Amino acid sequence: MTAVTGRDLATLAQKIGAEVVAAAADRVDRDARFPAEAFAALRAERFLAAMVPEEFGGGGHSLSEIATVCQTLGRYCASTGMIYAMHQIQVACLIRHSRTSPFFQRFLHRLAEQELLLGSATTELGIGGDVRTSLCAVERQGDRFRLTKQAPVISYGLESDAILVTARRASDAASSDQVIVLLNKDDYRLTQTSGWDALGMRGTCSLGFTLEAEASVDQIVPQPYGEISSHTMLPTSHLLWASLWLGIASDAVARGRAFVRAEARRKPGTVPPSATRLADVVADLHAMRATVHNGLAEYERVMHDGDELSSLGFALRMNNIKVLASRAVADIVTAALGVTGIAGYKADSKFSLGRHLRDAHGASLMIANDRILAANAAMLLVQKDD
Amino acid sequence: MNDAGQLADGIRTVLREHARLAIDPDGLDDQADLYQAGLTSHASVNLMLALEDRFEIEFPERMLRRGAFSSIAAIRSAIEELTGVDA
Numbered sequence: 205m206t207a208v209t210g211r212d213l214a215t216l217a218q219k220i221g222a223e224v225v226a227a228a229a230d231r232v233d234r235d236a237r238f239p240a241e242a243f244a245a246l247r248a249e250r251f252l253a254a255m256v257p258e259e260f261g262g263g264g265h266s267l268s269e270i271a272t273v274c275q276t277l278g279r280y281c282a283s284t285g286m287i288y289a290m291h292q293i294q295v296a297c298l299i300r301h302s303r304t305s306p307f308f309q310r311f312l313h314r315l316a317e318q319e320l321l322l323g324s325a326t327t328e329l330g331i332g333g334d335v336r337t338s339l340c341a342v343e344r345q346g347d348r349f350r351l352t353k354q355a356p357v358i359s360y361g362l363e364s365d366a367i368l369v370t371a372r373r374a375s376d377a378a379s380s381d382q383v384i385v386l387l388n389k390d391d392y393r394l395t396q397t398s399g400w401d402a403l404g405m406r407g408t409c410s411l412g413f414t415l416e417a418e419a420s421v422d423q424i425v426p427q428p429y430g431e432i433s434s435h436t437m438l439p440t441s442h443l444l445w446a447s448l449w450l451g452i453a454s455d456a457v458a459r460g461r462a463f464v465r466a467e468a469r470r471k472p473g474t475v476p477p478s479a480t481r482l483a484d485v486v487a488d489l490h491a492m493r494a495t496v497h498n499g500l501a502e503y504e505r506v507m508h509d510g511d512e513l514s515s516l517g518f519a520l521r522m523n524n525i526k527v528l529a530s531r532a533v534a535d536i537v538t539a540a541l542g543v544t545g546i547a548g549y550k551a552d553s554k555f556s557l558g559r560h561l562r563d564a565h566g567a568s569l570m571i572a573n574d575r576i577l578a579a580n581a582a583m584l585l586v587q588k589d590d
Numbered sequence: 591m592n593d594a595g596q597l598a599d600g601i602r603t604v605l606r607e608h609a610r611l612a613i614d615p616d617g618l619d620d621q622a623d624l625y626q627a628g629l630t631s632h633a634s635v636n637l638m639l640a641l642e643d644r645f646e647i648e649f650p651e652r653m654l655r656r657g658a659f660s661s662i663a664a665i666r667s668a669i670e671e672l673t674g675v676d677a
């Protein structure tokens with residue numbers, strides 16, 4: 205097999221986005237259903253294993269290259285971009301924290317071979333939204349364990365081939381003493397407890413479930429979840445989510461640009477009034493892009509420096525990327541609507557921004573900005589400078 | 591009791607009052623992992639503030655790491671470094 209360069213990957217993502225993802229986006233949104241066509245196309249081109257190292261049969265692509273894919277998919281269908289991002293966040297945790305274990309080495313090979321889709325169950329009823337604590341526990345019995353989790357959300361849980369689940373290390377462990385376990389579809393049973401008829405991001409199918417599982421203790425990721433969270437899960441989540449939001453914002457601005465161009469052509473020689481609004485929103489888009497790219501560059505620079513990754517300063521900066529990008533996407537789409545005027549407000553126009561606007565408003569609510577800012581406020585009490 | 595022992599006792603007192611651990615700090619070995627004992631990231635900030643207050647120190651930026659507060663022994667060596675106490 206020939207290696208696919210980052211540029212090839214981006215070109216291929218663009219092609220799949222324009223030809224397959226875009227065509228299904230409105231139906232996925234209307235019916236709040238899984239973007240099956242998009243994932244069939246992504247699987248066929250081996251996008252699910254794109255970040256798995258080549259030694260396990262994956263594409264060996266960097267986080268920045270994957271972020272570009274998230275951005276491209278996000279342009280055409282935010283739900284597709286989000287599911288792809290969430291899958292890659294789980295992949296990042298496995299490739300960085302489980303590779304010493306023979307079970308996980310075999311799993312990574314299988315993921316690459318079969319293009320498995322990974323889901324995640326980190327939130328739990330009764331923990332007050334703090335994913336760094338768990339109520340449910342791994343209950344060991346010999347070399348097997350049982351686990352039951354009341355999960356208010358497992359996005360695309362029914363479509364996942366395997367799910368990573370957080371839980372307390374043992375029945376007598378403290379709520380913050382967590383591990384993450386990998387459960388294959390055969391290991392668990394999902395009983396749906398809530399639906400997903402939401403304002404936006406409707407294709408993520410973020411249903412609630414009771415998850416009941418039994419599996420081998422080999423399936424417990426060896427490193428403590430606290431470390432996986434601060435070193436990989438949180439920075440990767442913030443950066444990949446911000447990338448797909450950048451895709452939503454970019455497409456909204458592209459629709460605004462197309463609208464202004466059409467206006468300008470109608471009256472050659474004059475600059476349409478909407479062009480000034482466009483200039484304003486393009487500046488905001490460039491600032492958002494700089495924020496996201498700067499964050500990706502910083503993380504890739506310190507990715508292997510465990511000391512830096514566990515510092516308060518790093519956590520603050522990554523949290524700020526999430527807060528800034530989530531605000532920016534809602535502001536930019538709203539401003540783009542000001543550019544297109546009623547043409548973007550209409551659902552049946554090629555300048556329509558309704559879906560972008562609804563999807564964008566999920567950004568500040570998913571891992572709520574209020575919660576992130578409260579965590580930052582606490583860290584700033586002891587942090588001395590940047 | 592030597593200085594190191596007194597320091598560890600002082601740290602245990604702060605842990606008892608501010609770290610909200612799942613177990614009493616008296617039952618903790620100096621090397622025991624505080625995160626496994628129930629220290630959350632939120633409580634770790636309160637712990638840092640309380641240690642700064644009790645020992646009249648300021649942890650510099652380079653010490654604001656998960657590892658620096660992961661055990662009684664780690665906290666003791668950070669405080670010793672800042673106060674110039676030779677253990």
